[in-house]
Amino acid sequence: MKIKRKTVLNILLFAFVLSFFVTPLGHFGKVFLNRLFASSPDIINEDNREKIPSYNWKLKDADWDFFDFGQSKGNVVFINFWASWKLPSEAEFDGIQKLYDEYGDRVDFYMITNEERQPVEEFMRLKNFTFPITYQIIGEPAPLDILEPPGSYIIDKNGYIVVKESDIADWDSKKVRELLNGLIK
Numbered sequence: 001m002k003i004k005r006k007t008v009l010n011i012l013l014f015a016f017v018l019s020f021f022v023t024p025l026g027h028f029g030k031v032f033l034n035r036l037f038a039s040s041p042d043i044i045n046e047d048n049r050e051k052i053p054s055y056n057w058k059l060k061d062a063d064w065d066f067f068d069f070g071q072s073k074g075n076v077v078f079i080n081f082w083a084s085w086k087l088p089s090e091a092e093f094d095g096i097q098k099l100y101d102e103y104g105d106r107v108d109f110y111m112i113t114n115e116e117r118q119p120v121e122e123f124m125r126l127k128n129f130t131f132p133i134t135y136q137i138i139g140e141p142a143p144l145d146i147l148e149p150p151g152s153y154i155i156d157k158n159g160y161i162v163v164k165e166s167d168i169a170d171w172d173s174k175k176v177r178e179l180l181n182g183l184i185k
Helices: 005-022 024-037 087-103 117-127 174-184
Strands: 058-060 066-068 076-081 107-113 133-136 151-155 161-165
Touching (some): 076 087, 087 107
Antiparallel strands (some): 058 133, 076 151
16 A cells, blocks of 8 residues: 555654643643743833832742842833743743843842742753842732733832733843833833
C-alpha cells in the first residue's frame, strides 16, 4: 500500500498541532503567541485619571517580611498582579524584566501575587527573572482594585493612576518608556 503525499502532510500537520497540547513546545508556542498579540497599554487621559485614596496597604516582600506600600508615596509605581500558573502572566514577564532592568532604580516595581512562596520562588528561578516579588495579604484592604492576573497599574508621583491594564500588555515598548521618562522628570 502506497501512502499519498497529502496523507503524509496531514499526519505531519496533525502531529504539529498535537505537539502544542502535549509537549513543552506547546507551552513555548503559546507564550510566544501571547507576546506576539500583546499591545502597548492604553494611557489614561490626564482629565480622566483617578487618584488612589491612600498608600495604606500592607504587603509582604520576597523574604516574607511585612512592609507598607506607603514607602512608595511620591514615587512612580509599576504594579503587576500575576500568577505563576497563568500563561499570559509569564508571557509579559520578559518585557517587564527589561523595563525593570532599565527603570528599577527610578520606579518602584510591585510584582504582586497571592500564591505561596515555594511555587513562586521555583518559577522565578526556572525563568531567570530578577525583579522583586511582592506577596498580597489576602483580606488586606488595598487602595486600588485588585486586578485579575495579568493586570497592571502605573501610578505617577502624585498618586494618579496613569495606566490601568486588565489584560496582557507589551511593557517593553517605546510608548511605555516615553511615558515613564515623562513621569520620572
